[in-house]
Amino acid sequence: MDISVLFLAMPTLTLDIDPSATQQLWILDIYGFLIACLLITMGNLGDRIGRRNILLIGASVFGLASVLAAFAPNAAVLIVARALMGVGGATLLPSSLALISSLFPNARERATAIGVWTAFFAGGSVAGPVIGGLLLHHFWWGSVFLINLPVLLILLAFAPFLLPEHRTIAMGPLDIRSVVLSIGGILTLVYAVKHSAAEGLDASAIVIGCLGLVLLTVFVRRQRRLADPLLDLSLFARPRFSVAIGSSLVGMMSLAAMSYLTSIYLQSVTGRDPLAAAMFGIPMAVAVFVFSVGGAPVARRLGVRGTFVLALLASALGNLLLLGVGVDGGTQWYLIGSTIAGIGYGLSFTLVSEVAVSSVPAERAGSAVGISETSFELGNALGLALLGSVAALVFRSGGDFAGTLGETIQHAADDDIVNAARESFVSGMHVATTVGAAILIVMAAIAGVVGRTPRNATGLATSDTEN
The missing domain is CATH 4.10.860 (DNA Excision Repair, Uvrb; Chain A)
Incomplete structure (x- = not known):
């Protein structure tokens, strides 16, 4: 949620604290970059010092940094706050998912639990703008960061009593x-x-x-x-694990770019306020949530390989349907495309998490989850950096505009420049989402060829020897 809600707040934030184009990218990117860098480390650290301990420490850092971000007086302070949130966030993801492997040793129950976890993880990234839109409709842009606090306070109050501690004594010190x-x-x-x-x-x-x-x-x-490596390279010798990591990487690349660009489109091109723009994200949020929870039954029916292929192709189709979106209309294509893409993302992300947890013994779950979550966050950062930059290059090639689309609209001398800027932005969005769809299709082909593994009764918990 904390990543996607910022997409919606960027136009309002830009008008208030006036970040440069480079600062805007760092406000968006630094959070994902630091999470990507630290997830493997924090997953391993949680295995050693206790997953509940690292969860509570990370929640505290995350909460304090959220308050700093909410009241940041300028872009530099906001970038620092986002960096600290990245440090805290890097502890939350692997520790929470690794705890599930301890709470649910049964494979079928664990698959269902991971589906619920993924539904809130992926669904939150799409539902974030809806909640953020309500806040931006009534409050200042910093309020979107304070949505963390009620959840974190509940976690800090009840986790010490409800969550079991789990650490691996046999592992050596962190290298x-x-x-x-x-x-x-x-x-x-x-x-x-x-x-x-x-x-x-x-x-x-x-x-x-x-x-x-x-x-x-x-x-x-x-x-x-190393006897106890930070990164267990033997995992990548298993085709199913490699396919899962590749799928999460390209899936998040396309999702991050689509979410960011369409948020700007709905506000700066169509002229909707943040709340109205956020309402357009509801169908996708519902699709991601429902199909994350339903991912395990689909995988039991189609198998891991078939489900990955289906999910990636659905995500690609959803991105391609955005080609129907234009300056003067076509928002129905956004609703249809984002919903279909949401089905694919929901199926894919829950399967990635299940494969990561089931690939290793319970004592190594934190480090394995750290790898899968690194691919998620790295994909998010690369999606904004690469596909976002592709859209920016196409936008700038359309005319002599004053920086970003928001800056152009704010400083333009006449309506012709504004209209040209909006046309150019939509062209850039089309190119970026099409490139994202192409990457998804290539990954679907790889999954279809590489991921050929026998399917057992559950479709998920096949033995490691089959990989």
């Missing part, structure tokens, strides 16, 4: 060198991709990108030598 290498490698590589997509492939992007590749290469070689 600090691996932590530094993973964070440095992921952050520099993602920054290089983001920079080259926005500014072009220059010497700075090449140098930083090469540094990231070197750090990640050293990291991987180190993991092969």
Whole structure:
């Protein structure tokens, strides 16, 4: 929710604290970047010091950072607050999902529980703008960050009594060198991709990108030598696990780009206020929620491979239907396309989480979940950086506009420039969502070929030897 609600608040936020185009990208990106860098580390740390402990620590950091973000006086403070929220968020995702593996040892019950977890995880990302729209209709933009506090207060009050503690005593201490290498490698590589997509492939992007590749290469070689590695590379030898990670990565790339661009479209192109724009997200939110909960029964009927292929193709179709959206109409195509895409995202994301948890023994669940959640957050960050930058390049090629679409509308001298800017933005949105659909189709083809594994009675908990 905290990622998607910001999409809706960006136009209002831009008018208030006036961030530059670069600062806008960092406000959106820094949260996902830090989560992506820290998820594997926090998943491993939770396995060692206790998943409930790390959950409560992360919730406290997340709550304090949310308050700082809500009352940020300028863009720089907001970026810092979003970074701290990323640190806290990196503890919440793997610890909460790993606790499910302890609470539900039965495979069928666990699959259903993970479906519920995924429904609130993925559904929250779509429902966020609806709740945010209500807040923005009555309050200032900072109120969207305070929606965290009631949930976090309930968690901090009841988790110590209701959640069991779970830690793995047999595991060795956390390898600090691996932590530094993973964070440095992921952050520099993602920054290089983001920079080259926005500014072009220059010497700075090449140098930083090469540094990231070197750090990640050293990291991987180190993991092969450690008895208790930060990243269990043997998991990727299992086709089903690799397909799951790839599906979550490309799924979140396309979802992040579609959510961000359509939020701007509904407000800055069609002229709707935040609340009216948010209402258009309800069908997708319902689709994601329902099919996340229903993902396990579908997988039992179609098998893991078939469900991944179906989910990815549905997501691609939903993105392609956005080609029917225009400056002067076509919002019905958005409603149809986003709903179909929501079906695909709901099925895919719940299956990714189940595969991650069932791939390892319970004592390693936190580290395995850290890998899958890293792919989610990395996909979100890359979706905004790459597909968002593609849309921005197409937008800028349509005329001499004053920065972003919002800035152009605010400073334009006449209506002709505003209309041209809106046309150019819609063209950029079409190109970006089409590229996202193409990536989903390619991943569906890979899943169909690589993910050929026998199906057992549940369709989910096939033995590791079958992979």
